[in-house]
Amino acid sequence: MTRANETRQTSVTSDPNDSAATLAITDRTKLRRLPKRGSYDAAVVHAILDEALVCHIGFAGGERAPFVIPTTHVRIDDCLYVHGSAASHMLRSLAEGVEICVTVTLIDGLVFARSAFHHSVNYRSVVVFGTAMLVEDAAAKRRALDALIDKLSPNRTAACRGPNEKELLATKVIAVPILEASAKIRTGPPIDDAEDMALPYWAGIVPVQLARGLPRTAADCDRGPPADLR
Amino acid sequence: MTRANETRQTSVTSDPNDSAATLAITDRTKLRRLPKRGSYDAAVVHAILDEALVCHIGFAGGERAPFVIPTTHVRIDDCLYVHGSAASHMLRSLAEGVEICVTVTLIDGLVFARSAFHHSVNYRSVVVFGTAMLVEDAAAKRRALDALIDKLSPNRTAACRGPNEKELLATKVIAVPILEASAKIRTGPPIDDAEDMALPYWAGIVPVQLARGLPRTAADCDRGPPADLR
Numbered sequence: 001m002t003r004a005n006e007t008r009q010t011s012v013t014s015d016p017n018d019s020a021a022t023l024a025i026t027d028r029t030k031l032r033r034l035p036k037r038g039s040y041d042a043a044v045v046h047a048i049l050d051e052a053l054v055c056h057i058g059f060a061g062g063e064r065a066p067f068v069i070p071t072t073h074v075r076i077d078d079c080l081y082v083h084g085s086a087a088s089h090m091l092r093s094l095a096e097g098v099e100i101c102v103t104v105t106l107i108d109g110l111v112f113a114r115s116a117f118h119h120s121v122n123y124r125s126v127v128v129f130g131t132a133m134l135v136e137d138a139a140a141k142r143r144a145l146d147a148l149i150d151k152l153s154p155n156r157t158a159a160c161r162g163p164n165e166k167e168l169l170a171t172k173v174i175a176v177p178i179l180e181a182s183a184k185i186r187t188g189p190p191i192d193d194a195e196d197m198a199l200p201y202w203a204g205i206v207p208v209q210l211a212r213g214l215p216r217t218a219a220d221c222d223r224g225p226p227a228d229l230r
Numbered sequence: 231m232t233r234a235n236e237t238r239q240t241s242v243t244s245d246p247n248d249s250a251a252t253l254a255i256t257d258r259t260k261l262r263r264l265p266k267r268g269s270y271d272a273a274v275v276h277a278i279l280d281e282a283l284v285c286h287i288g289f290a291g292g293e294r295a296p297f298v299i300p301t302t303h304v305r306i307d308d309c310l311y312v313h314g315s316a317a318s319h320m321l322r323s324l325a326e327g328v329e330i331c332v333t334v335t336l337i338d339g340l341v342f343a344r345s346a347f348h349h350s351v352n353y354r355s356v357v358v359f360g361t362a363m364l365v366e367d368a369a370a371k372r373r374a375l376d377a378l379i380d381k382l383s384p385n386r387t388a389a390c391r392g393p394n395e396k397e398l399l400a401t402k403v404i405a406v407p408i409l410e411a412s413a414k415i416r417t418g419p420p421i422d423d424a425e426d427m428a429l430p431y432w433a434g435i436v437p438v439q440l441a442r443g444l445p446r447t448a449a450d451c452d453r454g455p456p457a458d459l460r
Contacts, residue, residue, distance in 0.1 A: 028291065033318045053337055053351065053438070056286035058298035061258065065329035066296030068288035070355050088263045099295035107283055107440065110382045112459075116390050117397040119379055121283065125300050149349055152340045153436075160346050160431050167347040189448040201390050202455050204447040206383075208283070210337065213437035218419040221433040229342075229436060 028129055029182040039183040042078065048126045048183055049075045052104035053151075053210070057082065059093050059100045059132075067093075073102070074147040080128060080176045081135070081144035091172045094132035102128040102176055109205040113190035114197070120186060122205060128181040135173040144173045153229055258359055259412040269413040272308065278356045278413055279305045282334035283381075283440070287312065289323050289330045289362075297323075303332070304377040310358060310406045311365070311374035321402045324362035332358040332406055339435040343420035344427070350416060352435065358411040365403040374403045383459055 021042040023029070031038035039045070049055075055073040058066045069090045073082045080102060084091040094100065109122035135141045145168075146157040163171070190203045215225035224230075251272040253259070261268035269275070279285075285303040288296045299320045303312045310332060314321040324330065339352035365371045375398075376387040393401070420433050445455035454460075 028294070028297075033315060053340075054335055054353070056288075056298050056300075056333055056335070058286075058288040058296040058331075060290070060296060061331070064258070065331045065359050066288040066290060066298075067258075068286050068296075068298055068331045068333040068357065070286075070333060070335035070353070072351055085263060101288075101291070101295045101298045103286055103298040103300060105284055105286070105300035110283075110442075112382065112386065112390070112445075114390060115393075115397075116375065116379050116387060117393050117401075119382060119386075119390070121302055121382075123284070123300070127298065129295050145346065149346050152342065152349060152351075156342065156349075157346060160342070160344055160349070161426060161429055163346050167345075171347075189446075189450075196391055197450065199391055200453070202445075202447065202453050202459075203451040204445050204455060206445045206459060207443035208440055209443070210438055211441040212340075213439070215342075215432075215434050215436045216419075217432065217434040220419075220427065223430070223432050225432050225434060229432075 023179065023181055025182070026180050029127065029180055031182060031184060037184050037186055039185060041183070042178070045126050045178060045181050045183045046075055048106060048124045049073070049080060049104055049178070052106055055082070055102050055104045057090065057094070057100055057102050059090070059098055072148060072151070073104070074144065074151045075178065076144065076147055078178045080178055081148065081173055083145060083148060083171055083173045086170055086172045091174065094174045095134040095172055097134070098132055100130065100132050100176060102130070107208050108187070109207045111190050111205050112203055114192045114199045114201045114203050118190055118192055120190065122186050122188070124183065124185045126181060126183045128176060128178055130176040130178070130180060133175045135175050141168070141173045144175070145171065155228070159226060253409065253411055255412070256410050259357065259410055261412060261414060267414050267416055269415060271413070272408070275356050275408060275411050275413045276305055278336060278354045279303070279310060279334055279408070282336055285310070285312070285332050285334045287320065287324070287330055287332050289320070289328055302378060302381070303334070304374065304381045305408065306374065306377055308408045310408055311378065311403055313375060313378060313401055313403045316400055316402045321404065324404045325364040325402055327364070328362055330360065330362050330406060332360070337438050338417070339437045341420045341435050342433055344422045344429045344431045344433050348420055348422055350420065352416050352418070354413065354415045356411060356413045358406060358408055360406040360408070360410060363405045365405050371398070371403045374405070375401065385458070389456060
């Protein structure tokens with residue numbers, strides 16, 4: 001793995017006895033608005049990254065707007081991995097070791113208050129800043145690719161054909177250290193102003209979640225879905 | 231509404247009889263990878279923006295990585311609106327009329343192929359490039375704020391207290407024209423290579439969707455949820 005930026009100023013509290021490692025707060029991860037919604041707890045950050053199926057990666061677009069591109073991701077320890085075609089614009093950009101911002105957002109609920117102003121959304125989001133690093137070590141690359149597959153369904157790598165040399169050549173894997181990151185979370189009911197409490201309006205939440213349906217076997221496949229997907 | 235960039239080089243086909251307006255393709259919206267997944271049909275772009283509850287906004291971070299921040303959005307005609315606290319970093323940045331990239335992603339399914347390489351995700355995403363414009367016209371600002379509320383539930387603005395002067399002052403609304411945009415969509419079953427078809431592995435999809443649950447009334451509210459939320 002290339003190390004484009006060995007001298008990062010951010011670091012994870014590394015006490016091995018401290019299971020709730022705290023990420024260092026930097027100027028750009030410090031939550032100024034509603035800081036009570038923020039968390040720098042690595043376990044909280046990791047759990048949100050693990051639950052999200054896609055992330056949005058921001059990288060510079062020269063003198064114009066940055067690009068924000070969605071892609072699947074997987075976390076292994078304190079590193080986030082994404083992959084893609086070696087020919088893609090994003091992968092070619094990231095492979096150059098640029099600084100990126102990776103954001104994931106989980107929506108948990110719609111929040112209805114008595115006032116329009118206090119309507120909101122319950123969410124859990126994570127923002128990671130870091131330098132994209134091309135994963136060149138073959139074993140590390142394969143481990144990340146397997147983890148991306150297993151994130152869709154546990155142990156799926158054991159239930160499909162692994163990548164061959166040509167496919168590995170056509171695929172790039174990029175790593176981003178999860179060192180400069182923060183989570184932001186809103187949870188719970190609406191918070192109305194005291195003078196609005198008697199207004200004749202309903203207040204509450206409507207939970208939302210990404211739900212998985214029943215597997216649908218491909219028309220050209222004559223076997224049933226594995227037990228862990230049914 | 232400020233018009234920071236009247237001389238845009240992109241435009242929507244404006245034949246009023248053409249209900250399927252096509253967005254002009256620009257260098258940065260042209261889909262080079264898997265162009266068959268792309269669409270520049272305004273109706274397709276609008277439908278994806280309308281279904282998504284949150285977008286991810288990318289804006290420059292000076293010499294370092296861009297910021298990618300999630301927020302709710304709403305579309306009215308060919309304009310996308312976001313709002314936030316006048317005090318927030320993002321809103322202050324956007325109000326300066328900077329170029330931004332707004333991306334939304336809907337996940338529709340997990341795609342399991344016989345080969346690891348052809349595993350994928352069914353998705354519908356939209357990327358919009360444009361110049362953020364502070365909405366200064368009071369009526370346009372109020373219309374966007376109402377639409378943001380009504381996106382959570384139709385006609386909710388009629389069932390809550392509207393914003394007062396103080397709340398309007400504390401809130402900024404930003405508009406982005408949906409002129410330079412493209413959609414990218416993957417749909418359907420896995421596509422395996424011919425030589426993998428006989429492998430003893432299941433192939434198919436697992437549909438996923440953002441599902442709304444039953445409303446939960448706030449503990450301090452003594453009325454039941456409105457009919458259209460039950």
